[in-house]
Amino acid sequence: MKIYANTAIAAAMFAGMMFGLSGPASAYPDKPVTLVVGFGPGGPSGIAARFMQKRFKDETGQELIIINKPGAGGAKAWSQITQDPPDGYHLTLLNFPHTILQPIARGANAGYSDKDIQPVLYYTSVPQVIAVRAESPIKTFEELLAAIKKSPGKITFAGTGIGGSNHSAFYKFAKAADIKAAYVPFKDTSSTIAGLKSGAVDAAWTFTTQGVKDGDSIRMLAIAAEERMPLFPDLPTLKELGYPVVDKAWWSIGVPPGTPDDMRKKVAAAFSKVVNNPDVASDMNKGGYVPMLVTFPESVAFYDDLKKDYTPVGEALAKSKK
Amino acid sequence: MEFLTHAAAAFTLVNVAVAITGLLIGIVLGALPGLSSTFSCAVMLPVTFTMAPVTALIFLGTVYMGSTYGGAFAAILVNTPGTPQSISTTFDGFPMAQRGEGGMALSIACISSVVGGLIGIFAFLWLAPPLAKIALLFGPAEYFWLALFGLTIIASLSEGNLLKGLISGFLGLLLSQIGISVVSGDARFTYETTALIGGIPIIPATIGLLCLPVVIDLMADSGHHLEAPKDSGDSQIRPATQAVWRQKFNLLRSSVIGTVIGIIPAAGGAVASLVAYAEAQRAAPKAEQYGKGAPGGIVASESANNATVGSGLVPTFVLGIPGTPTDAVILGAMLVHGVQIGPKLFTEHGDVVYTFVAGMLFATVMMLPIGLLLGRYIYFVVVKTPKTFLVPMVALMTLIGAFAIQNNYHDVVLMLCLGVAGWLLSRFGFPTPPIVLGLLLGPIAEQGFAQSVMIGEAKGDIFGMFFGNTVSQILVATIVAAVALPPLVRSYSASYHRVVPDAAE
Numbered sequence: 114m115k116i117y118a119n120t121a122i123a124a125a126m127f128a129g130m131m132f133g134l135s136g137p138a139s140a141y142p143d144k145p146v147t148l149v150v151g152f153g154p155g156g157p158s159g160i161a162a163r164f165m166q167k168r169f170k171d172e173t174g175q176e177l178i179i180i181n182k183p184g185a186g187g188a189k190a191w192s193q194i195t196q197d198p199p200d201g202y203h204l205t206l207l208n209f210p211h212t213i214l215q216p217i218a219r220g221a222n223a224g225y226s227d228k229d230i231q232p233v234l235y236y237t238s239v240p241q242v243i244a245v246r247a248e249s250p251i252k253t254f255e256e257l258l259a260a261i262k263k264s265p266g267k268i269t270f271a272g273t274g275i276g277g278s279n280h281s282a283f284y285k286f287a288k289a290a291d292i293k294a295a296y297v298p299f300k301d302t303s304s305t306i307a308g309l310k311s312g313a314v315d316a317a318w319t320f321t322t323q324g325v326k327d328g329d330s331i332r333m334l335a336i337a338a339e340e341r342m343p344l345f346p347d348l349p350t351l352k353e354l355g356y357p358v359v360d361k362a363w364w365s366i367g368v369p370p371g372t373p374d375d376m377r378k379k380v381a382a383a384f385s386k387v388v389n390n391p392d393v394a395s396d397m398n399k400g401g402y403v404p405m406l407v408t409f410p411e412s413v414a415f416y417d418d419l420k421k422d423y424t425p426v427g428e429a430l431a432k433s434k435k
Numbered sequence: 436m437e438f439l440t441h442a443a444a445a446f447t448l449v450n451v452a453v454a455i456t457g458l459l460i461g462i463v464l465g466a467l468p469g470l471s472s473t474f475s476c477a478v479m480l481p482v483t484f485t486m487a488p489v490t491a492l493i494f495l496g497t498v499y500m501g502s503t504y505g506g507a508f509a510a511i512l513v514n515t516p517g518t519p520q521s522i523s524t525t526f527d528g529f530p531m532a533q534r535g536e537g538g539m540a541l542s543i544a545c546i547s548s549v550v551g552g553l554i555g556i557f558a559f560l561w562l563a564p565p566l567a568k569i570a571l572l573f574g575p576a577e578y579f580w581l582a583l584f585g586l587t588i589i590a591s592l593s594e595g596n597l598l599k600g601l602i603s604g605f606l607g608l609l610l611s612q613i614g615i616s617v618v619s620g621d622a623r624f625t626y627e628t629t630a631l632i633g634g635i636p637i638i639p640a641t642i643g644l645l646c647l648p649v650v651i652d653l654m655a656d657s658g659h660h661l662e663a664p665k666d667s668g669d670s671q672i673r674p675a676t677q678a679v680w681r682q683k684f685n686l687l688r689s690s691v692i693g694t695v696i697g698i699i700p701a702a703g704g705a706v707a708s709l710v711a712y713a714e715a716q717r718a719a720p721k722a723e724q725y726g727k728g729a730p731g732g733i734v735a736s737e738s739a740n741n742a743t744v745g746s747g748l749v750p751t752f753v754l755g756i757p758g759t760p761t762d763a764v765i766l767g768a769m770l771v772h773g774v775q776i777g778p779k780l781f782t783e784h785g786d787v788v789y790t791f792v793a794g795m796l797f798a799t800v801m802m803l804p805i806g807l808l809l810g811r812y813i814y815f816v817v818v819k820t821p822k823t824f825l826v827p828m829v830a831l832m833t834l835i836g837a838f839a840i841q842n843n844y845h846d847v848v849l850m851l852c853l854g855v856a857g858w859l860l861s862r863f864g865f866p867t868p869p870i871v872l873g874l875l876l877g878p879i880a881e882q883g884f885a886q887s888v889m890i891g892e893a894k895g896d897i898f899g900m901f902f903g904n905t906v907s908q909i910l911v912a913t914i915v916a917a918v919a920l921p922p923l924v925r926s927y928s929a930s931y932h933r934v935v936p937d938a939a940e
Contacts (some may be wrong), residue, residue, distance in 0.1 A: 223632075
């Protein structure tokens, strides 16, 4: 009988390992947590995840293991969320508006649908900016606008990907300002900036993180945020300039569909502790990221609002291609 | 001499220990097929969180340097580039190993890597700000031409049958179309499966196409994996040094090519070593020996890829644009460590930069004794290991390598399918390296072409977009020379003596 008992215990332990069942008294997290990132380790998303990883152990006592699963603009990772156990230990970094725009543009080829996207904690965003290279004769936003109006369709904007956040900002701004310009998609943010600096394109839609990284070699002309950023006090918002365009990229921690509400709250509470660590905020600020905190259940409403904002944009972008 | 004042800080006990450890970890990870430099640095990133920023940089930099060199081990001994940078090391390294000169090939790779690595770092140290301008010369059109030039070496990889080589190359280009298109956003050839939306990733494909056929042949064939070493186990250092010395111009040229291509953002060590290889072959008096075990091929590939390590840091540090994919990880690490990069880095953070450079120089020099010693032992282990152990071990490594880089089970299946397909194709005389080449260069060429057309259309001058710049014109001229010269030279020399067909055919 002893053998049976041992087998039963082993089986129970195994089941516990597989499904992440833990005793009712145990606190979350009581073992390492994995976070899947749908991009390579060096890009804005990879870095956004590393900010958390650096302090996760200090705040929770457990490791945060980051797994980079790049491919198809993040879709490779997001298409596999439903295969993860909903136990709070298998999390995926979600990018917005990507996860809203992609299923609209790609349909059945997206690999996932908006129901698979379950944000429990929004923790950072980066506003988008219009930038030119340092050598460009265009010095201000007004000069850029004048150049576009002088030769409609001839001024080129670089951006990352088609139907993504840069493309969305380009579209929104072109609509608000009633201008015609050309959008040229690049593979990733660093190729976008490289294209801009080479002089092959006239301007670019990119993120504030690039303003930090590329310092004096690119010139930011306007920011698509509600208000000016402390890091760039001289950079005017598009709103001030008369065009009410706000467009950012947001990052959230996502859980697989079917995760119980109390587990969602536990995940959100654990990550909130990390985000509230002043060092994390200061790391993010220095890097051009804007720290934020929207936790479950408010994160659901936040997602719905983003969907409401971006669905028409996504549909328009998909239509403009045909 | 700001450099010398800060260099001493690299030789603290901690920094020296970290540099050697990083180098060893890099060599081991790089030698395992599929574990690329980018992967190695990313996996080591969390370890650096507790280190001082400059120590963290030295650690990641030496892991990068070590893995770029380590890739040569698998390339030479099992025909699998340990990292994509050593794809072109397989072309001559494996044939050399097959005929019993593996020890020699490894020593040549080591010496070339050290020389190339040092040249790249010195370029970074002395010329970073002016060299960074090279990065700005490359727009979409220039990338298109550069990728096209890389594709011209298909001719040399075709082993006598150019048509079959070209078919393989086009097969690679076709495979590179699969997935979500960067320039149109369309899903191409994905058939609504999630397995294919990410396209055919280069590392699992390379392992499948280059290594799996070797594994299958090993199982099918009762002979030994590699010829027993011809030499008695004596040191190969002297003959290897002599072989490299005979290639000194090649070594220098390839290091310079590696340095320049390393600076071009996102081109990376794989493209650098391919271009250096193509140039070395073009300039070689006995070009027909390339691809059949010419030491010059290893010299070109390994010196060029290690040169990109140092020079890739030029745009990374000066412009904030990663020169190679691995530099993106290093860039991220600097950001997480709170080191601000950009044009002011050299003046404001001279201590970090120069201490880092000194640490890198030290580690690269150390790579010579460590690499030569490791090379000898690993070579004898691989040669002496019975096939019953070797085959399962290599097969297991291919599985791990295919999975590790993107953590995706799909990639393992893909690697196996491409491996079997590659084996069948090579049975019918279709070489597999051109497929890898097409896969690697196809996306660069396609994106460059489409972006150039888009910009050209907006400006109303498509022709000028492709041919208007000096860099484009130089690249076009080089491509024309690469395609036209070899047949001319061949017909010229054939009128003197008939070319003897390869005995192996």
